[in-house]
Amino acid sequence: MNQNYIIPNQWSIIEEGFEAERVRSSESLFSLGNGAMGQRANFEENYTGETFQGSYIAGIYYPDKTRVGWWKNGYPEYFAKVLNAPNWIGIHVEINNEILDLATCKSIENYRRELNMKEGWYKRSFEAVMIDETRVKVESIRFLSLQIDELGAIRYSVTPLNREAKITFIPYIDAGIENEDTNWEEKFWEPIEILDDELCTSVTARTLKTRFEACTYMHNELAIDSIPINIDKTIHSKVDYIAHSYTHLVAVNSTFTLFKYGGYVTSLNHDRTTLREAAEKVVSIALEAGFDKLLAQQREAWDAIWQMADITIEGDVKAQQGIRFNIFQLNQTYLGKDDRLNIGPKGFTGEKYGGSTYWDTEAYCIPFYMATKDEKVARSLLKYRYNHLEKAIENAEKLGFTNGAALYPMVTMNGEECHNEWEITFEEIHRNGAISFAIFNYLRYTGDYSYIPEMGLEVMIGIARFWHQRASFSTFQNKYVILGVTGPNEYENNVNNNWYTNYIAQWCIQFAIEHIEKVKTGFPEDYSRIMGVTKLTENEIQQWIKVAENMYFPYSEKHGIFLQQDGFLDKPQITVSDLPKEQRPINQKWSWDRILRSPYIKQADVLQGFYFFEDHFSKDLLERHFDFYEPFTVHESSLSPCVHSIQAAILGRMEQAYTFYLRTSRLDLDDYNKEVHEGLHITSMAGTWMSIVEGFGGMRIKEDKMSFEPRIPMQWEAYSFKVNFRGVIVKLTVKHGKVKLLLEGNMPINVILNGEEITLHPNKELEC
């Protein structure tokens, strides 16, 4: 059974009633982020129950020791991991000297959390009865400012309900934090300096080894019934911790409020010597505006995002909540402002996957950012990889490749490989294909060719070189084979001739050759620069062609399908429907060997190839492959249901498409994979977006035009979305039987609707 406690709502994520066993899950679901920092929905006040503390700063990581059974040549010495950052949200609260702690107080009533996605804030309220029978009402609202992305703000209020009470607020900063995933109780931050004056209280700390510096700061203000008051404070401090303590005797039904402004300024964005100064500046700006105005600005900033990115669904609140949750979290994670950053699979909501960049960005996230933001954002994501090309070449050299062959890391923070399982690090090489595919996708979508001569072609050449060298000739097959790989389906390791890998390898070579020619003709200066750098020869290209043209693809004549890999048919052909429920998810119930020798597929693999290269295959062929592979697919990767939803929609199987849509859009809200407590699946959220736009909306780029083939699930009355396409914005609305298209822009454009070309005129709704 999936979890089912989130209350359906169009714009908010809501939890009602306190259940200790839901705390870790809700800490993930109610997370906040603003692209520069993030915060799990940990309580401000003390909590001695099960919790997973997480505060994160984008771009701040630590090179952890790699822990493996037996060392293998080529493993990275260290891998970057996201660090739990100093805690700026903490506020200890005492009621008549008793610590407020939801794990120990006498009772909790009217407990409620709300994550308001429309406006970008998170509120929690409850009534607690203390051991001494004092009943207090607590309300806390907080947000991470989109506008001032080094700033967060909290309004924390306590109201005694049955008697006057002595209430103490102890807001603090704590740099003595650990990582949840630290087996060895290591600390990663060393404190440098604590400073404290009327304007700003700060702890500056430095990460070990990477030596990032972060100044974590706070400024506190107090009010009684909304009227500011001054209260003398006591200061407690340790080497990595500072707290202010404010005590006040509060009358019954009177509300004592703490405003805490805080956050991080870091050496990523400031000179080390000016961190404190920068923090003071942020505090000054915050104080000038005040809490209410900052919150109003937050609403405006989110409103601007939703203007473009919102998808509406009528008649199905859960589906509506799901898609908005996905869009909200994607925007909380990455806004495209800083080309050193990327999109970690868990965003700012957990530590798993090290917070680093995976192929998810290229394979799943690029379309969302292309369609809902300025195309510069997608270009910035592509440039991230261009900037890492040299390290990708070094990475390939470590594995024995030569001559500028590039292997992009499976997981990275700064271009270096950050993962150390041989079957992934060394063998899950299809990731390289996604890097080229994203360039293709960007070009197709934006029409911006300039990226290719400027940067993309060098990347494409490095990748083509890798595939050329990685394939080997099989005299037995009289073909080129690619041995020893892990495909997108990570439930198979070290297989030979994974169809997806072989296919994308062939395509990468062909794609590179196509654009070498185009750049040669169209951009001779760039061409000669690139040839100078890469030292590519005609002879080498001929070698590439030999490999691409003679690539082997495993195929079953009997089934008329491409085989996921050599030997797939030797597996017991038992489908998921034969798998007892209590054995799922198999990745939590089965040993690894059992998973590997089963036919079960973690995520789209052959079908991933059909998704990327849709135009290469007929609908019949898609149907045959879908029908063969889907029944073996356990969808235990968050990246699986979205691809299946899109393909089911293409095949006109709307019920199935809808089921997969719910699974992808509510994956975390309903915790399909029993792991939401570890954090959210951020990158797959872009897949959810694709399920609607590409799946139901049938949006494609065909011959430089945008095309739609809209379909609507039975369960919905209507849906709508906007896409930003080459400087214009097109809005599609679908109600049963009717499709509306609206163009925002100045010039008419032609789009293709259900195969027919039509002209859209600016700001004039076209109904068909």
Next chain:
Amino acid sequence: MNQNYIIPNQWSIIEEGFEAERVRSSESLFSLGNGAMGQRANFEENYTGETFQGSYIAGIYYPDKTRVGWWKNGYPEYFAKVLNAPNWIGIHVEINNEILDLATCKSIENYRRELNMKEGWYKRSFEAVMIDETRVKVESIRFLSLQIDELGAIRYSVTPLNREAKITFIPYIDAGIENEDTNWEEKFWEPIEILDDELCTSVTARTLKTRFEACTYMHNELAIDSIPINIDKTIHSKVDYIAHSYTHLVAVNSTFTLFKYGGYVTSLNHDRTTLREAAEKVVSIALEAGFDKLLAQQREAWDAIWQMADITIEGDVKAQQGIRFNIFQLNQTYLGKDDRLNIGPKGFTGEKYGGSTYWDTEAYCIPFYMATKDEKVARSLLKYRYNHLEKAIENAEKLGFTNGAALYPMVTMNGEECHNEWEITFEEIHRNGAISFAIFNYLRYTGDYSYIPEMGLEVMIGIARFWHQRASFSTFQNKYVILGVTGPNEYENNVNNNWYTNYIAQWCIQFAIEHIEKVKTGFPEDYSRIMGVTKLTENEIQQWIKVAENMYFPYSEKHGIFLQQDGFLDKPQITVSDLPKEQRPINQKWSWDRILRSPYIKQADVLQGFYFFEDHFSKDLLERHFDFYEPFTVHESSLSPCVHSIQAAILGRMEQAYTFYLRTSRLDLDDYNKEVHEGLHITSMAGTWMSIVEGFGGMRIKEDKMSFEPRIPMQWEAYSFKVNFRGVIVKLTVKHGKVKLLLEGNMPINVILNGEEITLHPNKELEC
């Protein structure tokens, strides 16, 4: 180039001249052991150069945290690792207050090490010139007593050569040691008690978690020019350390000698409360005998071993030195006195492989111990696995097997799995086959059927059950397949249908069924007990038969050979001769994926099967497989050359057999695999023994008779060995053209020599 500094000698391992870069290598090569404890050849005195300190106590281990990138279900929470034990050999030496340290003294001359294998002692001597120009001669001799296996003894002498000198001996015990392989600077011992009186100085310490207790003790005596003297001592002690300090002004050419008796008594063999008492007892016995008598006893004990185990080779000193080194080290490691112990791949010479038990014991070591010791020793090794049957069943259950299927661990100390790489732990399941094979081998060799009804059959049933469940039916092949395994050749992981694995799986089932029938008929009481325990049904046996009879074996019609695994022919068919020397050993030069997709074979795999089941295959077939696979084999496992040596001998390729023999017998002495500094390859040394006895001697058991087909390498004038066969001892001597057989025993027996049956009469040499 292999290393080449060990001076050839019939009976000793000798090094001359000090080279700092050889220290770690020699520390391995000159190691001492007595089956109960072991000691790398670390210097007694201080040494600040590169060194790998290692003292080991048999059976004392620690459950270390398993370190893996990402956790996989089924991994052990902890794995046993051998522990570096407290140091009892240490003697700081000061010459005129200057610390004697070979890394810092002014010069070193006449440096010599000798490991005397005939008599079981290790001697080191040198002259050192100190910074103050004092020249001293140092001689140290030490041994670990075979007779009193808790006792070691050192005689350490210093003679000033050019002036009188104030000499200080500071013998100490140090329990504050770490493991070489400890990345995290963890300590594994906690000190409990230090006691010090005239008879005995001791540090008792306890291992963390496993809570073994070891009392490490010493007693020191002094002499000038062999005349005992008393010198007042100073005592230094810390919580885990105690030292005595003796200073004496020594005249030029006078010799100051320290006798240090020390070692361990442990809670494995004594009640915890009596450890100190036990140590005192050992010291008393030692003192009563004195150093010289102890050394004489050591000679006698080794003489008794050599009486039976020696192999002589005439005309080839290096070959002679090699085989004796192998026999010596095997006896230092395991003497068969304690059925809780087994033979770790590195014995007492290093930490790699955790000091635990591998399939090496069953596949390689059993024959040596059967032939050179009482058959009880081999039975004890078999019983070790019987005692672990329950844990092997639990281990299989963790991986999803049921109904008493047993999977023996890949690596173990106490029956629990101690390794955590999925491709090994979960997939290198052929190890299970070796456990059954060893029972077969024991039965064949000793004729002692009693082991089967008493213990062996239960093991065989658990193993047959495992294979039955582990195979799956391929509708594609219409056969049973075994997917996702790692064969003996660990340079292939997660392959399908490894021929060796499938073959031994089939054999294990057939072997079990054969003996279920025999026990049913011959031992009805045991039979009904076993059926009661195992709940085996006729129906289940029928299921086993179905799997065994329909097992799939990969085969190439074109080459007329069994394929190592599915898809082997897709690999680039490039032989080792095409591999540049600087890229070897590939396990140190190549990344793991590159190794995996290469055709290179770490060790005999298909050929291992041909070795085990020699009688199942014709010589022609062997030849074809040898010629196909050997050229791909890099022999980077110590277990590889011996099998190839035997098979080359069978094929009459004496030059090749000889080359492989040298490689196996001098693997460590000449450091073929560039890793001797990590310790010696103990288990493969039994393979070296097989190379001579089974390879050159052609010794086999055929229809309950011993048979010989002797061959002699060109390079040798003669060789001889003895084997203990069912209560009699047969000695074979081969000189060019002549074979002599000598029977030690009371009754005549028939043996087969080159296919002809002949009768041997007691103590009468037969020459052919």
